[in-house]
Amino acid sequence: MKTTIKTIAVSAVAATALMGASSAMAEGERYVLVSHAPDSDSWWNTIKNGLALAGEQMDVTVEYRNPPTGDLADMARIIEQAAASAPNGIITTLADPDVLSGPIRAAVESGIDVIIINSGTPDAARELGALMYVGQPEYDAGFAAGQRAAGDGISSFLCVNHYISSPSSTERCQGFADGLGVDLGNQMIDSGQDPSEIQNRVTAYLNSNPDTDAVLTLGPTSADPTILALEQIGLAGDIYFGTFDLGGDIVNAIRDGVIQWGIDQQPFLQAYLPVIVMTNYHRYGVLPGNNINSGPGFVTADALDLVAELAGEYR
Amino acid sequence: MSSMGVAVDERIKETSKLRKALIRPELGAIVGTIAVFSFFIIFAGDSGMFNAQGVLNWSTVSAQFMIIAVGACMLMIAGEFDLSVGSMIGFAGMSIALISVTLQWPVWIAILLTFVLCTAVGALNGIIVVRTGLPSFIVTLAFLFILRGFTIFFPQLIERRTIIGGISERAEGDWLAPLFGGKIGGGFFNWLADMELIGVFTRGTRMGEPIVNGIPMLIVWALGLMVVAHIVLTRTQFGNWIFAAGGDAQAARYVGVPVNRVKIQMFMFTAFCACVFATCQVMEFGSAGADRGLLKEFEAIIAVVIGGALLTGGYGSVIGAALGALIFGVVQQGLFFAGVESSLFRVFLGVILLFAVILNTYIRRIITGER
Numbered sequence: 304m305k306t307t308i309k310t311i312a313v314s315a316v317a318a319t320a321l322m323g324a325s326s327a328m329a330e331g332e333r334y335v336l337v338s339h340a341p342d343s344d345s346w347w348n349t350i351k352n353g354l355a356l357a358g359e360q361m362d363v364t365v366e367y368r369n370p371p372t373g374d375l376a377d378m379a380r381i382i383e384q385a386a387a388s389a390p391n392g393i394i395t396t397l398a399d400p401d402v403l404s405g406p407i408r409a410a411v412e413s414g415i416d417v418i419i420i421n422s423g424t425p426d427a428a429r430e431l432g433a434l435m436y437v438g439q440p441e442y443d444a445g446f447a448a449g450q451r452a453a454g455d456g457i458s459s460f461l462c463v464n465h466y467i468s469s470p471s472s473t474e475r476c477q478g479f480a481d482g483l484g485v486d487l488g489n490q491m492i493d494s495g496q497d498p499s500e501i502q503n504r505v506t507a508y509l510n511s512n513p514d515t516d517a518v519l520t521l522g523p524t525s526a527d528p529t530i531l532a533l534e535q536i537g538l539a540g541d542i543y544f545g546t547f548d549l550g551g552d553i554v555n556a557i558r559d560g561v562i563q564w565g566i567d568q569q570p571f572l573q574a575y576l577p578v579i580v581m582t583n584y585h586r587y588g589v590l591p592g593n594n595i596n597s598g599p600g601f602v603t604a605d606a607l608d609l610v611a612e613l614a615g616e617y618r
Numbered sequence: 619m620s621s622m623g624v625a626v627d628e629r630i631k632e633t634s635k636l637r638k639a640l641i642r643p644e645l646g647a648i649v650g651t652i653a654v655f656s657f658f659i660i661f662a663g664d665s666g667m668f669n670a671q672g673v674l675n676w677s678t679v680s681a682q683f684m685i686i687a688v689g690a691c692m693l694m695i696a697g698e699f700d701l702s703v704g705s706m707i708g709f710a711g712m713s714i715a716l717i718s719v720t721l722q723w724p725v726w727i728a729i730l731l732t733f734v735l736c737t738a739v740g741a742l743n744g745i746i747v748v749r750t751g752l753p754s755f756i757v758t759l760a761f762l763f764i765l766r767g768f769t770i771f772f773p774q775l776i777e778r779r780t781i782i783g784g785i786s787e788r789a790e791g792d793w794l795a796p797l798f799g800g801k802i803g804g805g806f807f808n809w810l811a812d813m814e815l816i817g818v819f820t821r822g823t824r825m826g827e828p829i830v831n832g833i834p835m836l837i838v839w840a841l842g843l844m845v846v847a848h849i850v851l852t853r854t855q856f857g858n859w860i861f862a863a864g865g866d867a868q869a870a871r872y873v874g875v876p877v878n879r880v881k882i883q884m885f886m887f888t889a890f891c892a893c894v895f896a897t898c899q900v901m902e903f904g905s906a907g908a909d910r911g912l913l914k915e916f917e918a919i920i921a922v923v924i925g926g927a928l929l930t931g932g933y934g935s936v937i938g939a940a941l942g943a944l945i946f947g948v949v950q951q952g953l954f955f956a957g958v959e960s961s962l963f964r965v966f967l968g969v970i971l972l973f974a975v976i977l978n979t980y981i982r983r984i985i986t987g988e989r
Contacts, residue, residue, distance in 0.1 A: 342961075368954065371964075372912035375781075376899050380679055384951050387671035401783035401905030412819040413671075413829050467770065468780045468909035487778075493770065 332363040332392070332585055334578055335385040339398035339422065339469070341373030343496055345615075346522050346548055346570065350421075352616055353574035361582040366390075373468070375402045386410035392581040394574070397423030397431075398469055407431050416584070418577040421570070422471045425594040434590065437576050439568035439598035445475040447599055448545055448566055449482015452517055455563070457483060457543050460517040461508055462491040465501060465525035472521050475547060479519055490515075494525055501528035506536055517543035523550030523615075530556050549602060554614040557604055567610075568598030571617045637984070643926035643934050646977040647941035650924060650970065654945050658952040667955035670807075670816035670830040680947025681840035682895060684940050686914060687921035688843045689891030691939035692851065694922055696884040697864030697931030698747060698754040702739075702761035703892045703918055707911025709765040710736050710896035712773060715782035715906035718789070725785070726794035733893050739765070740889025744882030754885075762915070770908040786904030798839070798894070799901025801832025836898040840940075843891065848936040860884065865932025920967070921946050924974040926981070945970065 336354050340347040351367050358365030368385060370377035375398055383406045385393050393410055397403055397419050404427075411417050411432040419428040420437045428436035452460070460483070462476035473491070480487035492508055494501040505528070509515055518533070520526040526546040530553075533539040544562045546553055548570075556562040576595055584590045602610055610618050658667060666672045686703055693700055710732050717728035743761055747754045773780050789795035810816045811828035819825050851857040862870035863877045870877050892911075900906050925942030927934025949970065953963050 366954075366957075372909070374910055374912050375907055376903055376910055379903060380675065380951075381954075383671070383678075384675045384954055387669065387675050388666040388955055399781050399783070399905055399907065401781075401786070402903040402907075405903070409829070412824050413817065414820045467774070468907055470779055470781050473779055493774070 332582055333366070333390045334358075334363060334392045334394060334581060335366045335368060335388070335390045336394040336574060336577075337378060337381050337385060337396070338367070338369045339373060339375060339378050339396050340369050342369070342371050344373075344466075344524060346524070346550070348615065349570040349617060350574040353571040354578065357575045357578035361578060363578065363582055365578060375399045379403055379406045382406040382410060386413060386415055390415060391585055392416040392418065392577075394418050394420055394577040394581075396421040397427055398471065400427055404431055407433070416581055418581065420573040420577060422469070428594065434581070434584070436594040437573050437597055439596065441471040441474040442478040444547070444566055444568065444599040445478025446482040448519070449479040451482075451564070451601070452479070452543065452545060453483045455543065457516045458485060459515050460490055460519055461505070461512070461515050462487075463494045463501065463505055463518065463520045463525040463529055464491050465494045465496050465521060467493040475521055476519065496524055498528040501525050502532040502535075505529050505532040509536060509538065509542075515542070517545065520546040522546070522548040523553060526550070526556075526562070527552045530561060533561065549610065549614050549618050551615045554607065554611045557602065558607055558611065560604070563603070565602040566599045567602050567618065569600065569618070570597075572597040643981070644938040644941060645926065645981065646974050647925045647938045647945065649977075650945050650974065651941050654948050654952070658948065658956060662952055662955040662957075665955040665957070667952055670810070670828075672955065674830050676948050676951040677837055678834055679951050680944045681834075681837040683917055683921050683943035683946050684840040685836070685843060685891050685895045685898075686918040687925070687939040687943040688840075688847045688936055689888035690915075690918035691922045691925065691927055691934055691936050692847055692860060693884040693888045694919070694927050694929070695851070695864045695931060695934045696860045696881050697867065698881055698884065699758060699919070700743065700885060700888045701755065701758040701915045702743065702765055703888060704911040704914035704916075705762045705765035705769065706736060706739065706889055706892035707896045707899070707914055708769040708908060710893045711900045711906035711910050712769045712782065712908065714897060714900050715785055716772060716776065719782055719784050720776055725789045725792040729794050729798070729897055732897070733890065736889045736893040737886045740886040741882055743889070744885030747885070748878040748881055773908060780908035781905055783905035785900055785906070789901060789904075795901050796835070798835055798897040800835050802835065802838065804832045807831050834898075834902065836902070839894055839898060843894070844936055844940045851936055856880075861932055917946065920971055923978070924971060926974075926978055928978065942974075
């Protein structure tokens, strides 16, 4: 027993030391960003970097929280928890209004300022009493991409959906289909999040549907294995390939002509701007009058150098 | 013969009071609960963790764990596992959503049908395990995938989306829904707010109302299930059967315990608990998602193991499992209030789990006398 107690004491001391290291408290304001992303989604790294940089520049405390498995009911609890700790502001996504609007509204009503980022719409943000919406309207972005592809002569496609449980993912595919002017039908597959599973499913789909004109992926999680799949079956550079979001491999593929364009919703801005906006609002009472569209911006082979340098970090 | 008279029966071994206290399965969990609370009172005492809103937050999360941990605990004492709990939560929620929103049937029918469906799947799990003699680990692992697959497939097929909302509107005025999604004790919290003991909203449509306006039914369910399960386990013949089935199934059969029936019933109870969890979640949030409940089966097992149950069955306590759930919930939410980087939460949880298992092994050695 004695040794057990001793070990508990030692680990408590160690935990305290860790805590001291991680809570470098800045003076003044504290902001919490709550995302819906599971731990496995690397895209959100850019969000974390944007958040950290804004915190540093404005000299405020920033914290990032997410449900480890991407379970949105867990996310609702995290928002409630963040509200209970009485921060100056909460920055959150609105991945499912049914689940999240209750906790968000409660936070707003208890006097905490909220900015909606990434998922959600300007309308939903206004209804909840949030200060503003910063993000890329998903359906519109998909629609714009679809129109662009239609202009390039595309009439059928494969949408590789690696996050099928999120409505915004399906909206992107649906928007793309509508932009093309075709029925989505069975052109969207649930790829899962495992790279080799994604690779094999894309291969299988393209083998059994050889008439497919184009591939659309929804982020690095599905784009990177899709690039490999296309290389293996000899379609890289041959089939029309568009993707949402950027990452190191995507940028290289754009340069190599494998991917025609990436739709950058500039996640950096989605985390960075709310901190800047809220800090200025709390310090000087100034607030922009409109919502901010961080995207869509098409990234093509032109002017790729700066993007390439910072892809996955700030872009 | 002896002049000492009727002394203590020589066949009964004397055990000291301290030793008796030490071999209780809950001991580790009690020590852990005290340690965890002291820890957070010291490091997060003024962070909002112990104001009304904060307490409600970690109590709700703990209650969630508690509901599935009670089922997992009873099943584990009966000597089996259920890895399909997490998938069952997603499945049950989606079933309620599809029946009430897509089919437009009354919510109470949706809830009752879903309970029937889930306990039937639980029974199927149990029947396959006892008939084939396969480890429950494998059988329920299969159901983990089967149920999750259906949960994603059906809404995709029918509605072309994987989150079905609109249940709140359907549940309005329903007689059964408030039993899962409602809150009780509103008057008490209004009184607390009047006494300025808890915070009130400072603006908006609910200005002046207390921020915490009742105890969610989720917490009531958790406590209710815990009390009922504890009484069944420790005060009834059926409780003894559960211990016997998990301890030594063959020996139990020899003395007339219906081991197979007990195990199947425990699988059904676990499924029932998962269904309670799902129904509370769906009624509170008003939507069902295909990825709800991911990894919850392991969280249930972790809570049970922290609570002192043995993975081999035949030993454990519902109170211990409930305390395990409390520790789990408090640690998960508390580390945020203490300002610890969220990625380190798992490290902390792993450390606690390891300590709990080591302590439990130590206790088992005392009981069995093995060296």
